[in-house]
Amino acid sequence: SQCKAYRASVFHCIADPGVVGAERSYEYFEDGLLVVEDGMVVEVGRAESVLPSLSPEVEVVHYENALITPGFVDTHIHYPQVGIIGSYGAQLLDWLETYTFPCEGQFDDSRHAHAQADIFLRELLRNGTTTALVFGTVHKQSVDAFFERASKLNLRMIAGKVLMDRCAPDYLVDTAESGYADSKELIERWHGKGRLSYAVTPRFAPTSSNEQLELAGKLFKEFQGLYMHTHISENRQEIEWVKELFPERDGYLDVYDHHGLIGERSVFAHGVHLHDDECRRLGDTGSAVAFCPTSNLFLGSGLLDLAHLESHGVRVGLGTDVGAGTSFSQLQSLNEAYKVLQLQGQKLDPFKAFYLATLGGARSLYLDDRIGSLQAGKEADFVVLDYEATPLVSYRLKHSKSLEETLFALMILGDDRVVKETFSAGASVHRR
């Protein structure tokens, strides 16, 4: 068995700081030690107290001026959209037509898909993200490519083939039946294999017929532990369009609800313009919303009201939504999340922020028993953040008087440059 220890400052969230009472929401060890064996965390604590119990053969890797935290969790991202990040001048529906669909059209070519999956995964790991909920394209080979690459790195990843049988270019649509059959084939090939899970992935209500949504709901129930991943209430024109396409339904969420697409392991990206009754229904059913601040600002979609969602008990994770989002870095998502909430008179304190990017994301994905913190028994997915990554970060952190201030400076100033090393199941998968 392979045992190794990592010495640095260690910080991890162990509960939601917004809902805990007397309980502490995090642990911090200024001189900490993380002990990993066979890809799992076996112990975490103060170096002083853990070291004496460690067998002398165990190698201890010491990082100076660095912080070990759990790997980041990205609850909404599109792997085929790397090539269109930062495309100029459009809001959601134009952006889809002008940039997104032509880009996704190229993924019928499996070689292209493999190459893009490589670039995408390398970028995630460079940014310290070890788990993501990922859109493929409509082509089943796009998902094969993604899972093949993710499984080689032994990453905990969730992905699915896009279901889209209308209101999209001919080269990019499936049918209700082929979408169901292709998804089922992918589920049988990949779901539960190693650390991979499958997500039934209707793009959003406008691009699926009622027949397709019905079959998606049927599929969602057919296998244990499947996810459902889609978009909702991102943009006002989109919401109007859904009303026109589904006049018989009670609103956007009701379209998904009617077809059995909500509940535990259902993740809805954006939710910027959800109504009160929709938030309540999401909370009551254990569904989750992915908060994607860089995307919502970039496409001019709107400001997510986090306090409102949380008042209804909705699970909220953080998403980059690359390629509408403008950064792979969850630190940059937090930077923008802070400002989105500032504009609404809400505060995002750094403990809550890091919770959203780690354990809160894991909880949204019902994976908080496996990832999201560094407690013993969890999978050893972690990152080493470098306090001296850039002259500015270094200067700023030298003047920090508290952990709170340090974490806040990291989330405002940090990005891929502060990620010194990334570990997945105990193995180093990126090193700067």
Ligand code: GUN
């Ligand atoms: N709604 C439907 N498809 C998409 C997409 O690819 N990106 C975003 N941000 N919203 C969508």
Ligand code: FE
């Ligand atoms: Fe998206």
